Amino acid sequence: MAHTSTYRTRIAGTGSYLPEKILTNVELEKLVDTSDAWIRERTGIASRHMAADGEFTSDLAFHASMRALEMAERTPADIDMILLATVSPDQIMPNTACVLQAKLGAPECMALDISAACSGFVYGLAIADQFIRTGPLKNILVVGAEVLHRIVNYKDRDTCILFGDAAGAAVVTRAEEGQDSTIYSHHLHADGKISDLFVLPGGGSVHPISQYVLDNNLQYVRMKGREIFKNAVRTMSQACQEALEYNQMSADQVDWVIPHQANIRIIEAVAKHFGIPMEKVVVEIEDTGNTSAATVPVTLDRAVRDGRIQRGQNVLLTAFGAGITSGSLLMRF
Ligand code: ACO
Numbered sequence: 512m513a514h515t516s517t518y519r520t521r522i523a524g525t526g527s528y529l530p531e532k533i534l535t536n537v538e539l540e541k542l543v544d545t546s547d548a549w550i551r552e553r554t555g556i557a558s559r560h561m562a563a564d565g566e567f568t569s570d571l572a573f574h575a576s577m578r579a580l581e582m583a584e585r586t587p588a589d590i591d592m593i594l595l596a597t598v599s600p601d602q603i604m605p606n607t608a609c610v611l612q613a614k615l616g617a618p619e620c621m622a623l624d625i626s627a628a629c630s631g632f633v634y635g636l637a638i639a640d641q642f643i644r645t646g647p648l649k650n651i652l653v654v655g656a657e658v659l660h661r662i663v664n665y666k667d668r669d670t671c672i673l674f675g676d677a678a679g680a681a682v683v684t685r686a687e688e689g690q691d692s693t694i695y696s697h698h699l700h701a702d703g704k705i706s707d708l709f710v711l712p713g714g715g716s717v718h719p720i721s722q723y724v725l726d727n728n729l730q731y732v733r734m735k736g737r738e739i740f741k742n743a744v745r746t747m748s749q750a751c752q753e754a755l756e757y758n759q760m761s762a763d764q765v766d767w768v769i770p771h772q773a774n775i776r777i778i779e780a781v782a783k784h785f786g787i788p789m790e791k792v793v794v795e796i797e798d799t800g801n802t803s804a805a806t807v808p809v810t811l812d813r814a815v816r817d818g819r820i821q822r823g824q825n826v827l828l829t830a831f832g833a834g835i836t837s838g839s840l841l842m843r844f
Contacts, residue, residue, distance in 0.1 A: 519686040519693040520643040522636075522844065523585065523650075525812035526578025527679040528571050529560040529799065534660075536672070543668035550672045555775025559675025559800030562658045567601045569610040571678035572656035575808070576615060579652070582815075583682035587615040591648040593622040594638055596631025596655045596804035598711070598833065599662050600624060611654065628709070629771045629832025630699070631655055631804035632679065633840050636828070637697035639683040654680040655804030662711055664731035673773070674732075675800035679808025692822060692843050698753045699838035705742065709734040709833040743777045746837035747829045748784035754827060754841040762786045765841075766824035767814065771831050772796040772806035781829070793819065803832065820844055 535558040536547035550556055562571065572595060580586060595608035608622035627634040632655035639651040656678035665671045686693055712718050713729030724730055747770055755762065768787055770778050775796055782792050795810040802809060807828055814820040822844055829839040 517646050518644055520640045520683060521686040521690060521692040521694070522681045522842065523684040524579045524581065524583025524682045525680065525808065525815050526575045526580070526582060527677065527809040527812040528574035528578065529677045529809070530562045530566060530571065532561045532563055533558050534561050539672055542665050543671060545668045545672055553774070553776070554673060555794070555796050556673065556800045557797045560677060561660045562676045566658070568597055568599055568656045568658045568678070569601050569607050569614055571658065571676065572607065572611045572654045572680065573614045575656065575678035575680040576611065576652055576654055579680040579682045583684065585650055585682055587617040589650045590615070590617040590620055590652050592620050592639070592642060592651040593617065594625055594635040594651065594653045595623070596625040596627060596635050597657055598626065598628050598803055599657045599659050603714070607656070627832060627836040628834055629773065629801070629803045629806065630830040630834070630836035630838050631832065632807045633697070633828050633830045633838045634699055634836070636681065636683060636694070636840055637699055637838070640694045640697065643683060643685050649685045651683045652680060653683055654678060655806070655808045657803045657805050659803060662730070662732055664728055667731065667733070669736055670732055670734060673801045675802050677799055677802035677805040677809050679805045679812050681808055681811070694840065694842045696754055696757050697838060697840040698750055698757065699836075700746065700750065701834050701836045703834065705835050706833070708738050708742065708835060740774065740777060742835055743773060743831040744780040744784060746835065747771070747781045747831050747839075750837055750839035751781070751785045751827060751829050754839040758841055760825070764825055765827050766791065767820055767826045768792045769807055769810050769814070769826060769828045771829065772799065772810055773801045773831070815844075
């Protein structure tokens with residue numbers, strides 16, 4: 512949805528961080544009954560990064576945030592709000608945004624985690640946009656950060672081949688005069704009726720941590736892969752279409768699409784439904800895997816830093832995640 516507004520919002524800087532350690536498909540062959548060829552063909556993933564022992568979601572978020580602040584020519588002292596999207600927080604309480612705030616030495620601003628799974632970063636950008644458009648805040652740090660390998664069961668071949676650890680960040684600011692980049696619109700959705708497609712059952716009020724949780728592996732994610740696949744294609748295609756209709760634009764006017772990086776075949780199907788050539792779709796899944804809330808900001812940052820995405824271009828972000836959440840955000844970068 513978009514806006515009656517006083518100010519315009521722009522992304523002033525992006526950053527990303529991937530931990531050093533790499534887990535390849537060939538290494539996964541030793542853990543579960545799978546093969547490098549199967550994983551590549553079905554997902555487009557060859558390897559993924561894994562946080563080291565003692566490295567937490569807030570640490571990945573810290574590195575990505577510092578890089579985004581540097582590009583935006585801001586310091587932690589400039590931050591007016593921190594929004595951190597994650598499904599793998601450092602702990603349930605306090606929120607990881609507060610831990611990040613302390614690590615950054617940021618002011619005592621509002622700091623909040625967003626639980627919208629893989630759509631979390633797009634949700635965060637939309638919330639930041641609203642606060643900037645209506646005036647009270649100027650610089651909001653939006654982060655997607657995950658250490659998923661600690662909530663994945665490396666005996667479950669359905670899930671363990673997919674996920675990796677990463678963080679990405681953006682500094683969202685009020686556009687000054689002469690800066691024509693702007694967030695045009697966002698369209699966010701959730702459909703709780705199909706929330707059973709992707710769950711992490713243990714550790715909440717339904718299944719508090721107990722021997723039962725551990726005996727039944729409820730501390731790990733579980734999913735219905737084929738159903739997720741179908742719904743991912745449907746919801747992301749719809750959200751992209753909604754963005755175009757709202758802004759009275761055609762797919763030709765979009766320079767880049769950055770979809771959630773869950774699976775190369777999902778991405779290709781979205782491009783086909785949406786009617787945009789794959790040359791305009793940024794794909795960064797091969798060496799990262801699915802990093803949930805981090806995929807969109809990491810992919811955005813990579814394309815900005817290597818010069819694919821230029822200022823003035825129209826960029827469409829779209830995501831889909833557990834919940835089932837989904838959405839799109841269209842901007843002139
Ligand atoms: N290695 C080898 N074989 C496997 C593996 C594996 N890792 N996993 C499943 N198989 C087998 C299945 O058991 C099945 O065997 P069967 O035919 O004997 O029953 C066969 O491969 C085909 O299984 P499918 O489930 O039909 O395979 P599909 O082509 O659908 O690919 C996949 C599975 C990759 C999980 C796909 O469905 C997918 O990517 N879904 C979306 C998953 C996803 O994105 N999840 C997260 C989204 S939400 C978020 O990002 C937070």
